[in-house]
Amino acid sequence: MKRQVFEPALYTIRGDELSLSGAALLGLMREVLSKGVPFRFRAKGWSMLPFIRDGDVISISPLTHASPSVGDVVAFVRPGSGTLVVHRVVARRGSTCLIQSDNSPGSGDGLIPRGSILGRVTRVERGGQQIRLGLGPERFLIACLSRVGLLLPVWRRAAPIFRRIFRRSS
Amino acid sequence: MTEISVDAIYVPSEDVVAREIEGELIIVPLVAGIGDLEDELYTLNETGKAIWDRLDGVTSLRALAAALAEEYEASPGEIEQDVCGLVEELLRRRMLVEASGV
Numbered sequence: 001m002k003r004q005v006f007e008p009a010l011y012t013i014r015g016d017e018l019s020l021s022g023a024a025l026l027g028l029m030r031e032v033l034s035k036g037v038p039f040r041f042r043a044k045g046w047s048m049l050p051f052i053r054d055g056d057v058i059s060i061s062p063l064t065h066a067s068p069s070v071g072d073v074v075a076f077v078r079p080g081s082g083t084l085v086v087h088r089v090v091a092r093r094g095s096t097c098l099i100q101s102d103n104s105p106g107s108g109d110g111l112i113p114r115g116s117i118l119g120r121v122t123r124v125e126r127g128g129q130q131i132r133l134g135l136g137p138e139r140f141l142i143a144c145l146s147r148v149g150l151l152l153p154v155w156r157r158a159a160p161i162f163r164r165i166f167r168r169s170s
Numbered sequence: 171m172t173e174i175s176v177d178a179i180y181v182p183s184e185d186v187v188a189r190e191i192e193g194e195l196i197i198v199p200l201v202a203g204i205g206d207l208e209d210e211l212y213t214l215n216e217t218g219k220a221i222w223d224r225l226d227g228v229t230s231l232r233a234l235a236a237a238l239a240e241e242y243e244a245s246p247g248e249i250e251q252d253v254c255g256l257v258e259e260l261l262r263r264r265m266l267v268e269a270s271g272v
Contacts, residue, residue, distance in 0.1 A: 008218040032205030
């Protein structure tokens, strides 16, 4: 039986109004990264506090031939659950990376194979401003502190100093 | 305005990523070399998607319209006209390229 209506139409939608499931977001990200271009989207969750907050806009760039370095914040697929996660590399062991969140000391993601890592975070934006802290050369120190469970205690002491510096420079 | 020939063959551009999500086709333009989910995205309605799915780089618009005329309650002429209208819009937004130009 023939369907009645034939009225093809193209609609515009605002990306930030689109609510995607983790699987749908992962699928889109994979396709965009496979074309060798970065993927920009809004992060959800608090696991990467204090450097990435819920609602920050992050850009994931594809990994070319180089493996991620210690300190890099990477997007990866969690083995078993298949969920998309954005956390930090705190050590490398052979072809795997030890990954954990910045905000939950002691509960790491474990060793993640290189093949499960989709890309690295190369840009964080908050309120239209680029946030550099956490992605620069200091990321190696952050990873070392995170690995031994000292990131949050050190951050609590250092945060007032950073706030003063950033208030002066803004 | 682009002149659309019904004998032309089109294919989705390399500058977009199109993916079906929960029954809806989402088209992400790779603007300035970035797949930007914060920017404008596009979606097609059911009949728009039926056209998009057939833009395979092999089928001419005439053949595409004839195939759709088997499925929809509209004359081949009307379908051809609507197909050309959508293709024109997709070309204007650089979401399609002519297959011979690939």
